[in-house]
Amino acid sequence: MARNVEKDALSGVETTGHEWDGLKELNNPLPKWWLWVFYVCIAWSLVYYVLYPSWPLGTTYTKGILGWSMRQEIADSVAAAKKSQEKYLTAIAAKSVDEVQKDKDLLAFAMAGGRSVFNENCAACHGAGGQGAKGFPSLADDVWLWGGTTADIYKTIKNGIRADDPDTRGTVGVGMTAFGKDGILNRDQIDQVAEYVLSLTKRDTDKAKAEKGKTVFEENCVACHGDQGQGSVAAGIDVGAPPLNTAAWMFGGDKATIVETVTNGRAGVMPTWAKRLDDTTIKQLAVYVHNLGGGK
Ligand code: HEC
Numbered sequence: 423m424a425r426n427v428e429k430d431a432l433s434g435v436e437t438t439g440h441e442w443d444g445l446k447e448l449n450n451p452l453p454k455w456w457l458w459v460f461y462v463c464i465a466w467s468l469v470y471y472v473l474y475p476s477w478p479l480g481t482t483y484t485k486g487i488l489g490w491s492m493r494q495e496i497a498d499s500v501a502a503a504k505k506s507q508e509k510y511l512t513a514i515a516a517k518s519v520d521e522v523q524k525d526k527d528l529l530a531f532a533m534a535g536g537r538s539v540f541n542e543n544c545a546a547c548h549g550a551g552g553q554g555a556k557g558f559p560s561l562a563d564d565v566w567l568w569g570g571t572t573a574d575i576y577k578t579i580k581n582g583i584r585a586d587d588p589d590t591r592g593t594v595g596v597g598m599t600a601f602g603k604d605g606i607l608n609r610d611q612i613d614q615v616a617e618y619v620l621s622l623t624k625r626d627t628d629k630a631k632a633e634k635g636k637t638v639f640e641e642n643c644v645a646c647h648g649d650q651g652q653g654s655v656a657a658g659i660d661v662g663a664p665p666l667n668t669a670a671w672m673f674g675g676d677k678a679t680i681v682e683t684v685t686n687g688r689a690g691v692m693p694t695w696a697k698r699l700d701d702t703t704i705k706q707l708a709v710y711v712h713n714l715g716g717g718k
């Protein structure tokens with residue numbers, strides 16, 4: 423077809439022949455680099471179409487000759503992660519909590535696993551960092567009711583405290599005696615022994631009352647709390663009686679709360695976890711909790 427070639431007088435470039443109000447459109451060729459990029463894109467899309475899933479076909483799609491799928495890739499990486507966990511879980515299952523604690527790799531694995539299980543199951547009562555709340559002991563200090571070794575903590579978690587479990591720690595419903603309610607001590611004696619308990623942490627006390635309270639303490643309290651009020655763990659008694667000579671309090675160390683504890687008694691319950699968590703998970707928790715308390 424013959425072209426009506428017209429050249430622009432100013433630039434010498436051909437025009438397309440279109441004209442608007444005297445303005446003519448120049449017919450500059452496309453830049454070479456732009457054209458090449460364009461061709462490469464077309465070639466790339468053809469290669470991609472052959473190799474990878476691309477065109478939708480109603481309920482299915484062209485799968486491509488490589489057989490790649492995003493779903494398969496995720497399934498593969500999940501399987502790989504499971505497999506690498508498997509190695510650690512098998513090792514933990516075969517070792518004592520103490521051995522796990524001493525193995526650097528297993529310790530790191532158990533700490534991470536323990537933290538996530540703790541946040542899910544324990545934080546509601548013990549706080550997110552195990553810092554405790556009234557009636558729920560702190561697990562982040564080194565004061566223990568039932569012992570702070572890895573084996574102690576493992577047993578506490580596994581069998582619970584005063585819980586529905588044949589091997590539970592303590593006895594269901596039995597804890598700190600209700601000295602007031604049960605008529606063992608009168609109000610004055612409770613007042614005196616509370617003053618004495620305050621003196622164990624070197625606080626201001628009524629000296630005369632505390633002196634009498636010492637006798638009350640020796641006659642009624644040392645059997646569980648130890649002769650120094652050092653707690654049953656330090657005194658080597660297995661009753662879960664906390665130390666009364668540290669700044670850590672489960673229920674409260676102010677006088678009113680001490681009087682309330684001695685009057686009405688306490689018997690905290692910690693559920694048994696053996697029924698809900700598998701043994702490897704409980705071991706990881708024991709390692710995690712042990713290290714919250716300083717890892718000694
Ligand atoms: C329903 C509330 C509750 C939940 C949930 C709970 N605990 Fe406890 N836990 C307690 C109470 C209450 C005590 C104190 C029991 C007592 O008076 O001796 C305790 C005590 C403990 C102790 C003993 C502390 C010591 O000083 O000897 C450990 C260890 C412990 N819990 C770990 C855990 C772990 C780990 C979990 C999660 C798997 C957990 N607890 C979940 C309530 C709970």
Ligand code: HEC
Pocket residue numbers: 567597598599601615616619638639642643644645646647661662663664666670671672673674675680683684688689690691
């Ligand atoms: C039969 C053992 C036993 C005897 C005797 C006993 N206690 Fe306790 N005491 C416990 C136990 C166990 C706990 C922890 C209760 C719990 O975990 O719910 C406790 C807790 C306490 C607490 C709360 C501590 C805190 O951290 O808030 C105080 C205070 C206390 N006892 C004071 C006394 C005094 C004073 C006497 C003597 C008049 C006494 N106890 C006698 C077992 C005993």
